[in-house]
Amino acid sequence: MKYSGTIYSPPIEANTFLLPITDGCTHNSCTFCNMYQGIPFRMLSIPEVEDYLAETKQSYGKYSERMERVYLVGADPFALSSKNLLERIDLIKRYLPNVKTITMYARTDNIASKSDEDLKAVKEAGVDDLYIGVECGLNDVLENLNKDYSADETKKQCLRLNAVGIHHCDLLMLGTAGKGRGLECARASAALENEIKPDKILINTMSAFVGTQLDEDIKTGDFIPATEKENLEEEREFLSQLELPECYFWAVHPLDSVKIEGILKDDKSQMLDKLAWSIDHVNESGISRTSRVGTL
Ligand code: SF4
Structure with missing residues (x-):
């Protein structure tokens, strides 16, 4: 075929x-x-x-x-x-x-x-091991992303999966809330994840690809993207608030500027250290989230 x-x-x-x-x-x-x-x-x-x-x-x-x-x-x-x-x-x-x-x-x-x-x-x-595009824990941000479901609905449906024993791997995206709201987003996302208890959390970082509404919204000024430092601060806040000792945290996507992964109970502090160092040394001019190339 x-x-x-x-x-x-x-x-x-x-x-x-x-x-x-x-x-x-x-x-x-x-x-x-x-x-x-x-x-x-x-x-x-x-x-x-x-x-x-x-x-x-x-x-x-x-x-x-x-x-x-x-x-x-x-x-x-x-x-x-x-x-x-x-x-x-x-x-x-x-x-x-x-x-x-x-x-x-x-x-x-x-x-x-x-x-x-x-x-x-x-x-x-x-x-x-269903892969779920949770993206973030804020309902208004999910509405702006046009996901067509809320964080509350994600919580309800993931709890149904848990009840029948279907494990899930949740995909979260840094930068979805735009400039100035990363920490708020991190706290809401961590609270959601702590409740729905995924086996794995996969991180990627929002970027504007060619032909997307996001790309248009950035050009017109309707969406102001977070800086890379804000994205990393969001990731650090999110990771620090997770209370899922057995969960595997994976942030090695090509779109992630800092590559970290590990089991939270063993590797969380090491991952937080790497993020802290990166936040202090981030080179904004070396990273473009609006390169408008290709696809994921
Ligand atoms: S539009 Fe893209 S991100 Fe949204 S559900 Fe479909 S594949 Fe996933």
Whole structure:
């Protein structure tokens, strides 16, 4: 099968087998995102998915039996109904019988559209470690980003995941509140994360990409971006307020100017030290968040 869609997976899934099951994004309107512009959301048919799995099995031979984890490609494949997801998971297990975990991106509204029974059924089938674009803990900022869901809704839906035992990895973005509001955002985001208890937190830093509403808003002065020092102060405040000892904190995205990662109970103070040093030595002129190049 030839898949011509956009393939993006979280960097921490670099060693996971990627299986396309959707293309595009059901929302496709966040102000900072140009990943799927002009690409309508589409669910791949069962024959398309089966073709891909058959080719994989043929190419990998006996090594396909070692695959235990699959990442489903697409901006939000969790938008599929539980029936459609379960049909595709059955297929995966027919071709890759030792797969135990199926992971993917999920928007908050993808979770909301499923009943508790649906969530239990997909968990039972192996769905786990959902990647959630939390972005920040302030409702008005999420509205400005046009995420189309609030922090309160994210909290409600992540608590539903927790109740059925589906782990989640939350993506937070520095700089979303703009100049002067980073610390407020950090405190709200930390309070939210402390309640919804992700297994992992992934950080990236907001940048203005070509063709985005954010890029336009910066040009017209409707959005004043935070300085890099403010972004790092936001990150330090956020990290310092997290009370999630077992959580893995990952801020090694290409858009993050300071690379830190670790388990909070072991590595938090070392990560805070590195941020403190970087805040004192940040070179604003060396970093452009409005380079207007490419995509994420
Ligand atoms: S950030 Fe995610 S949800 Fe928003 S438009 Fe981009 S892919 Fe879709």
